[in-house]
Amino acid sequence: MAWVNAVIQGVLAGGLYALFACGLSLMFGVMKVVNLAHGDLAVLAGYFAIGVIAVTHVPVLWSFVIVVPLMAVLGYLVQRTILQGALDRSVLTTLMVTFGLSVVIENGLLQFETANTRGIGTDLALLTDSFSVGSIQIGYLPLLIFVVAVVVLLGLQYFLSGSRYGRLIRAVADDKEAAQLAGADYRHVFGIAAAIAFGTVALAGIAYGMSSQLDPTAGTDTILLFAFAAVVIGGLGSLWGTLLGGVVLGVAQQIGAQINISDEVLAGYIVFLAILVLRPQGLISRRAPS
Amino acid sequence: MSGPQGAGEAAGERQGTGAPLLEVRDLVVHHGQLRALDAISLRVFPGEVYAIIGANGAGKSTLLRTIAGLHRPTAGSVLFDGTDVTGLRPERRAGRGIVMVPEGRRLFESLSVEENLQVGATFARQGPWTIERVYEMFGWMRERRKQLSGQLSGGEQQTVAIGRALVANPRVLLLDELSLGLAPVVVQRIYGMLPQILATGLTVLLVEQDVSQALRVASHIHCLLEGRTTLEGRPADVTAGQVEAAYFGLAGAAPAGPHGEGS
């Protein structure tokens, strides 16, 4: 029974991982930017939410409404200024710049916050509760997060396939020059993609802060790796693949923890490396998000 | 060697018709340290089919891409409807009515035929061209509009690319090497649609590797060699020998036509 429980917990965790991953996948698919600061943005959003709650005393769930749109706007601005400038130079420059951003954000958080972990308290008693199915405990919070993640991914999929700007994003990802010739300013489209990426990762970061503890280095230590792993496992190019990747990662982690709890992180790294080595085709050829 | 009927009349009135729709003045374009275009000038009048011909590397596509805004010139200017557009980004030029069908089709391959046209129509100007009208012109397209554009044949892709440009309702349509990679029969069929396109009030500026094809459709030709103009004039006014000499840079090339040497 413990194994079934592990699988279920893994699936629920996978939704969150997929939410972390979809922004990374989008930015890489559209702008060819590997955002090394991606995980740190999630942590930043989490701390931002803590700050907002501390200052305005709004209920926890309101922090989403405030922080996520602000992060999306931040994403647009960062893309139009810093990342576009780096893209105009070279791939190497974007890597160096996003690495720089990652270090600045982490050390900024270390400077202004403590190195200790902090959580976003959930004041709704329901969310810390759980219900039972047979002998399996399912927490409401993880379940809710999973549902939200799937809904967001569904919404994103619908946006990309059915809307005007979703089409533009896919077109620019395929061929940005041809899109220019058709009248689209690709810098603006990049900005929108970045806004979506920052917004989704902020959503995921706050959710993470509610279900686990935040610390300034979690961005690179855990979140970036989770996001990358989900993208790598599921293959770049489809949001459903990302969800699958997240779920596989979550399940693998939980099963690994069943085997030997202290090796959980190491097992994750080794699996990740193995996939990088054995599945290079998913990484060398690029496909646009569909 | 005369151009198509309607365009021939317009070309005959070239001198003194009034302002050219598109003008290029002393354009100098570099690729890094290589000078690709050396003080090129040309004028395209409304309703014309203006063909730029020349060997590989002569600078034809560079010229078209600079006019479309994908390349910044080192010197010189591009004027559209009398206004200097040299500093405008490509998407802004498309908004004004300069729309290019790029070399190699460059469709959005993960998008369907219909979606490609929809993208083309997103920032369209007002005008006679709609997605419906494009479906009418290319009969096969409506039925297969949901098909992924990456799966089409070369000729089909070329027509979708043209359709994508048309739905933006351009005033001047730039066609870059339509015939590349296509069977001659297909090429002829595509060029055969030019009269329909011109009939809606468009002007066409095209680059073509196939000289005889260009001479068949053009109302005015302009030959480039290593970035310089070697010949200019109406197809009716130039001999095969002159064209050949201008194309290959042989001695005995005739001086350029009524508009004078480009450099």
Added chain:
Amino acid sequence: MSLATQTAARPAGRFRVTRSQRNVAWTGVVALIVVVVFTILPYVVYSSTTAILVQAFIVLTLASMWNLLAGYAGLVSVGQQAFVGLGAYFVLILAIHGTSPFAALPVAAVGCGVAALPLWWLVSRLRSGYFAIATWVLAATVMLIIEKFSSIGGGTGMPLPGLAGFSPALLTAYTYWAGLAVTVVALVVIYLLLRGRLGLVLTAIRDDEVAARSSGARVGLVRMLVFVVAGAGCGAAGGVLAISQLQVQPGAVFSIQWTAEMAFATIIGGLGTIEGPIIGTVVFMVLQQTLASYNAWYLIILGLVAIVVALFARRGLWGLVDTHLNVRLFPVGYWLRLDEEQPRGLLPRPRRGRDRVATTGPPPATPGAGD
């Protein structure tokens, strides 16, 4: 007139290819003097100064290696801390078995170079972004594996044996000289590599990989060689780190902070030039010393400056000097000299026009057709 017509218009034999703009024998003499001055420094300054200089040597070595990887081979690695840690642990393991830590340094360097081979095999086929993340994961993996061995300290680390016999002053001096030696060797190795065929091949790859391959350049082999050299260099620096800290703690030696420091120093100083990391290290040390009491601030400021430099002054501080004065301290390029030119004197003269061609060094500042 294009270069082609210019050179075609001249009869053959009217130009020369030289390795430098001006007589650089004097640069070699100055370099020697500098090294000698640094060598006698421990006799002249306080030990606190030598300690700072040891730190500077470590950062300079690391930055030079990172520059070799990113600026010349185009490999952005955020996992070089793996080699820093491995180097430290090589020294530790050898010291536990009785070798003097100082003698262990060269072994550590070689050991890390060898260790780089299987690691390269794992990551070599990955494209830039994935390469970066893979190197980071590798570093984290190496650390976790090493932490499992309690005989070398496990997760908490252990002191470095073999140093107890030295008096404090002597230990400081020896540590300093070890750091100086590692740095000098690293710079000399890099200089010789880049001056030779490797430098040419690297520039060719950077400019146009496909063309380089068709000209016969063994791109994969060259990149592997660079990765191995960088691994060895970082390992040597890690060994010096272990000696200077008198202990080896996994969290400290495998910290990603090393990558941050070496990357920022290189970017600010100038990516793609040998002189760049030197300037970058100076900037880094100045910042670190002035902001020492403010914890993470120096990294924040350094990071912000690096971002600004990467965006706006792509060739870094040295690039600004280089562009205007046409100076190279380390002559690794080639100059095409047309014979009518006057022989240049010792002092730099301002640049006139585009008279520089075919240099091995940082990429040109003007945007080319493909970037």
